[in-house]
Amino acid sequence: MHIPDGFLSPQTWLPAWGVAAAAWTWAGRGLARRLDETLVPRLAMLTALAYALGLIMLPLPGGTSGHALGVAVLALVFGVRLAFLAYSGVLLLQALLFGAGGITALGVNALALGLVGALVTVGLYRLLARFGEALAVTVAAFVSLQVSALIVALVLGLQPTIARREDGTPLFFPLGPEITVPAVLLPHLLIGVGEAALTLFVWRLARRKGWVAT
Amino acid sequence: MNRARYCLLGYGLAVLAISFIHQPLWLALGLLTAVLAAGPARWSLLRRALLALLLFNASVSLAYALLAGWRGQPVWAPLLLINLRVLLLVFLGFWLVDRVRLLDALRGWPLLSMVTTLTLGQIAVYRCLLDDFRAAFRSRNPLPPRPVTVLRHAGAQGGALMEKALHGAEQAAQAMRSRGSFDG
Numbered sequence: 279m280h281i282p283d284g285f286l287s288p289q290t291w292l293p294a295w296g297v298a299a300a301a302w303t304w305a306g307r308g309l310a311r312r313l314d315e316t317l318v319p320r321l322a323m324l325t326a327l328a329y330a331l332g333l334i335m336l337p338l339p340g341g342t343s344g345h346a347l348g349v350a351v352l353a354l355v356f357g358v359r360l361a362f363l364a365y366s367g368v369l370l371l372q373a374l375l376f377g378a379g380g381i382t383a384l385g386v387n388a389l390a391l392g393l394v395g396a397l398v399t400v401g402l403y404r405l406l407a408r409f410g411e412a413l414a415v416t417v418a419a420f421v422s423l424q425v426s427a428l429i430v431a432l433v434l435g436l437q438p439t440i441a442r443r444e445d446g447t448p449l450f451f452p453l454g455p456e457i458t459v460p461a462v463l464l465p466h467l468l469i470g471v472g473e474a475a476l477t478l479f480v481w482r483l484a485r486r487k488g489w490v491a492t
Numbered sequence: 493m494n495r496a497r498y499c500l501l502g503y504g505l506a507v508l509a510i511s512f513i514h515q516p517l518w519l520a521l522g523l524l525t526a527v528l529a530a531g532p533a534r535w536s537l538l539r540r541a542l543l544a545l546l547l548f549n550a551s552v553s554l555a556y557a558l559l560a561g562w563r564g565q566p567v568w569a570p571l572l573l574i575n576l577r578v579l580l581l582v583f584l585g586f587w588l589v590d591r592v593r594l595l596d597a598l599r600g601w602p603l604l605s606m607v608t609t610l611t612l613g614q615i616a617v618y619r620c621l622l623d624d625f626r627a628a629f630r631s632r633n634p635l636p637p638r639p640v641t642v643l644r645h646a647g648a649q650g651g652a653l654m655e656k657a658l659h660g661a662e663q664a665a666q667a668m669r670s671r672g673s674f675d676g
Contacts, residue, residue: 282549282578283578283582284578285552315662315668316665318668319658319661319665320658322613322665323657323661326657327654367608370608374588374589376544377540377541377544377582377585378544380581380585381503381507381585382581443514446565448570448574450574451552451574452552452570452574453555453556461555483654
């Protein structure tokens with residue numbers, strides 16, 4: 279569901295890059311010590327899976343695309359910091375190699391999908407784990423996708439208010455939240471079911487192999 | 493600073509400048525300049541950029557055109573501005589990747605370089621595995637398979653695909669270990 283290049287005003291993407299840079303610094307601190315030849319292949323495999331999922335996308339009139347993310351899997355297996363960093367790498371590659379997403383939108387996309395998605399997943403999983411792991415994983419994956427989608431829709435929908443000419447015509451993304459929120463959220467309710475099923479499938483595989491960090 | 497880093501810096505500055513330009517004429521001139529400067533690859537880059545943004549921008553443009561037309565607001569000027577800006581940004585991104593090796597440009601950031609190396613390697617591994625699986629599946633189904641068969645195959649092969657991908661990544665990580673990538 280990442281936002282393409284050129285849809286965000288500099289009043290949005292420059293501060294978002296600043297916040298994302300601080301978050302990347304936080305996430306990367308002490309990481310070199312954690313990465314070894316056992317963790318790195320798993321990370322590479324699931325990061326590539328997230329990359330592949332992000333390329334099977336359906337454009338939505340709300341200014342973004344509909345697709346599964348794979349962030350929930352990364353967050354459950356590797357924790358928030360590593361999931362955020364890995365997904366940021368996915369967004370960078372998708373932007374540069376396929377024009378999916380973009381450099382200007384990278385900060386917002388990384389924060390909304392990578393950081394918030396991972397935080398919501400891990401938070402909900404911990405909250406719901408006592409009701410059963412399968413339920414916790416499924417609900418966490420589903421809800422985290424909806425929260426990320428809502429943030430993306432709101433950020434896009436605010437653009438006509440943030441950046442417009444004196445006559446009111448938009449300078450960047452032209453549709454307001456009354457369009458973006460339903461246009462982005464409704465398809466993601468369906469996509470969320472797929473995301474939850476995929477997350478549960480990979481989670482069970484990871485549990486069997488003893489990879490899980492949370 | 494190597495050439496790739498200079499290109500990355502130039503690209504970053506161009507992206508920043510483009511975000512502050514709100515005149516379609518200037519954006520069109522910028523696009524024309526970039527296309528002319530891109531050399532022999534210009535048409536394939538332009539085609540790739542157009543294809544990459546076509547569906548997104550068409551859906552947004554159509555939605556806006558309907559809404560603005562209904563409200564009696566200007567339609568074409570904002571759409572021209574937005575679409576030109578997006579096309580120019582995507583074209584510049586593809587041109588950058590065409591001209592520089594991404595890993596050279598990221599050389600100053602070891603962690604980012606490592607994650608990018610591994611992800612790029614895994615993408616190649618996935619692509620090979622998927623091609624193998626697709627070819628094997630076709631060879632076992634002389635007639636077009638039913639959707640249920642395709643779904644069953646996908647479920648069964650999903651796990652195997654991940655096992656193989658993990659094996660490939662482990663080999664890559666061992667190779668990196670033997671070259672000292674995890675030392676220090």
